Amino acid sequence: MTYLRLPSPYRLIQLLFLILLTVMGLSILWEFELEAWVMRGLGLPYDGIFEDGERLRFVLTSTGFSLIAMIGPGVMLIKMISNARRNYLQLEGLQSHTEKLARYDSLSGLLNRRAFMELVNEQLAQLEPVIVMLIDLDYFKAVNDQRGHATGDAVLIEVAKRLEEIAIKYGCIASRLGGDEFCVVFTSRREERELGLIAADVISRIGAPMLEKLRPFRQGATVGISRSWVDATETSALLHCADVAMYRGKVTGRSTYHFYETEHGLQYQAQIDEDAALKQAVELNEIVPFYQPIVALPSQEVVGFEILARWLKPDGSTGMPADFIPALERLGLIPMMTQSLVKQACNAARDWDDHLHLSLNVSAAMITDELFPDRFLEQLRHEQFPFDRFEVEITEEALVGNIEAAERNLNRLHAHGITVALDDFGTGYSGLYHLTRLSIDKIKIDRSFFEIGKTDHRPMVEAILGMARSLNMKVTAEGIEDFHSPSLPSWLASNGCNYAQGYHYGRPQAHVSRSVAGVPDSTVLSRV
Numbered sequence: 273m274t275y276l277r278l279p280s281p282y283r284l285i286q287l288l289f290l291i292l293l294t295v296m297g298l299s300i301l302w303e304f305e306l307e308a309w310v311m312r313g314l315g316l317p318y319d320g321i322f323e324d325g326e327r328l329r330f331v332l333t334s335t336g337f338s339l340i341a342m343i344g345p346g347v348m349l350i351k352m353i354s355n356a357r358r359n360y361l362q363l364e365g366l367q368s369h370t371e372k373l374a375r376y377d378s379l380s381g382l383l384n385r386r387a388f389m390e391l392v393n394e395q396l397a398q399l400e401p402v403i404v405m406l407i408d409l410d411y412f413k414a415v416n417d418q419r420g421h422a423t424g425d426a427v428l429i430e431v432a433k434r435l436e437e438i439a440i441k442y443g444c445i446a447s448r449l450g451g452d453e454f455c456v457v458f459t460s461r462r463e464e465r466e467l468g469l470i471a472a473d474v475i476s477r478i479g480a481p482m483l484e485k486l487r488p489f490r491q492g493a494t495v496g497i498s499r500s501w502v503d504a505t506e507t508s509a510l511l512h513c514a515d516v517a518m519y520r521g522k523v524t525g526r527s528t529y530h531f532y533e534t535e536h537g538l539q540y541q542a543q544i545d546e547d548a549a550l551k552q553a554v555e556l557n558e559i560v561p562f563y564q565p566i567v568a569l570p571s572q573e574v575v576g577f578e579i580l581a582r583w584l585k586p587d588g589s590t591g592m593p594a595d596f597i598p599a600l601e602r603l604g605l606i607p608m609m610t611q612s613l614v615k616q617a618c619n620a621a622r623d624w625d626d627h628l629h630l631s632l633n634v635s636a637a638m639i640t641d642e643l644f645p646d647r648f649l650e651q652l653r654h655e656q657f658p659f660d661r662f663e664v665e666i667t668e669e670a671l672v673g674n675i676e677a678a679e680r681n682l683n684r685l686h687a688h689g690i691t692v693a694l695d696d697f698g699t700g701y702s703g704l705y706h707l708t709r710l711s712i713d714k715i716k717i718d719r720s721f722f723e724i725g726k727t728d729h730r731p732m733v734e735a736i737l738g739m740a741r742s743l744n745m746k747v748t749a750e751g752i753e754d755f756h757s758p759s760l761p762s763w764l765a766s767n768g769c770n771y772a773q774g775y776h777y778g779r780p781q782a783h784v785s786r787s788v789a790g791v792p793d794s795t796v797l798s799r800v
């Protein structure tokens with residue numbers, strides 16, 4: 273839409289001045305030439321003996337009156353035009369702003385989904401080639417949840433900036449399709465090899481450390497690529513192909529790129545169905561706690577249970593954590609599942625003897641989530657379950673992502689009497705660093721230390737036990753099985769190991785028998 277071009281007030285003054293000059297010119301012409309000529313032409317008498325002075329007075333009088341007559345309407349006209357101009361300018365500003373809003377994403381400044389669709393539509397309508405490179409940030413929900421929305425926005429802006437650099441470098445167009453989904457579009461054919469290199473560059477640029485103020489931080493991204501001359505000739509179908517290819521990367525390892533392949537479509541549908549089933553499983557509490565006993569050494573009395581998730585599927589089979597925990601993590605459903613497990617476990621354990629504690633596995637995303645401790649404490653309060661009968665188990669890998677947040681959260685739980693155990697100890701990163709910095713009460717020696725093989729791990733176990741003693745921490749030995757030598761528990765006890773867990777004492781099971789739950793002197797659980 274373009275508006276009528278109005279003259280500026282300055283132009284109007286110029287115009288008035290011109291009118292005045294014209295009046296003056298005409299009156300001079302009239303007085304000195306035309307009047308006599310017209311009178312003669314009309315055959316009327318004309319007395320041409322005026323003095324020049326008189327003639328000039330007439331010129332001045334007529335020009336002066338014209339000027340006076342023009343002042344009022346002139347001022348009004350100037351005012352009206354100024355107002356109209358101001359309104360037009362405002363309207364024009366508004367128009368260009370709305371046009372911008374309609375085409376550009378307000379946060380990142382990149383083209384938005386609408387403009388992206390228009391661009392691809394136009395290209396495809398002219399039978400021109402289009403390549404869609406869809407970019408989805410990895411675990412972006414966790415960034416928002418754990419670091420707050422301001423940091424989330426800063427990450428999106430930084431990613432947009434990096435994609436603009438990519439656009440300049442490779443001659444493509446960057447856009448933000450919504451949320452944490454970006455896209456670059458190429459409007460000319462490129463070789464598959466070249467596209468692979470560009471996609472790798474996109475991933476590595478987005479993955480480069482973010483600004484100082486975002487704290488040391490790397491953002492992963494997964495890329496899906498579709499090409500109009502191979503995959504689809506219609507905009508939404510082409511975008512869908514890129515989405516399917518991107519999803520392939522999400523389920524097979526992230527921070528990678530994939531070209532669309534026909535079989536991805538089938539896998540995509542299967543994955544969508546599986547994800548929906550899993551979501552429903554959490555909502556319907558099909559994921560239930562199993563309980564594995566932990567015994568004290570040397571007495572071998574049961575002192576508590578580790579909660580281990582099992583999916584009781586509608587077809588009667590039982591899903592194991594290794595099969596569904598990664599998918600739940602991808603879907604951001606771990607907190608919901610954990611909340612449901614805690615509720616079910618508190619209900620089950622309420623009647624147990626009150627010396628029995630419960631151990632809960634807490635994922636990386638949860639232990640660094642600043643809202644986790646309050647939500648968890650609130651839930652225990654609601655369930656009226658004593659804090660000091662609960663323990664959280666965390667792995668070292670879970671700590672490395674954001675050690676400051678983990679430290680704060682663990683301190684907070686600790687201050688409320690919840691004990692903290694470091695899980696799978698010996699398999700992760702720098703154990704000593706975490707042990708001294710964080711509120712950790714207990715370490716669980718990973719079961720690989722008790723595997724029977726060529727290496728004798730006992731010296732290592734002895735060293736870990738010695739270290740735990742000097743740091744005043746308790747130790748649980750995991751994975752104690754029947755095939756281990758019968759003397760293992762007493763060897764562990766004599767070296768200062770406080771607790772043991774493993775199939776030898778009991779497998780994870782759906783229910784804890786009343787005798788074990790209610791009788792403090794029971795030793796070993798009935799096997800399932």
Ligand code: C2E
Pocket residue numbers: 564579580581592593594597606610613633634635665695696719750751752753773774775776780
């Ligand atoms: P984890 O925390 O190290 O749990 C111990 C795992 O070792 C359990 O496997 C348990 O069944 C198994 N296990 C116990 N004793 C023995 C033994 O004597 N021999 C052998 N070979 N295995 C033994 P599970 O239940 O399959 O759990 C696997 C992992 O899944 C857990 O490892 C934990 O990291 C994760 N997981 C389980 N439940 C949850 C949960 O509710 N939340 C989260 N975030 N993770 C969970």
Ligand code: CA
Pocket residue numbers: 578633665695
């Ligand atoms: Ca555990």
Ligand code: CA
Pocket residue numbers: 695696716718750
């Ligand atoms: Ca473990």
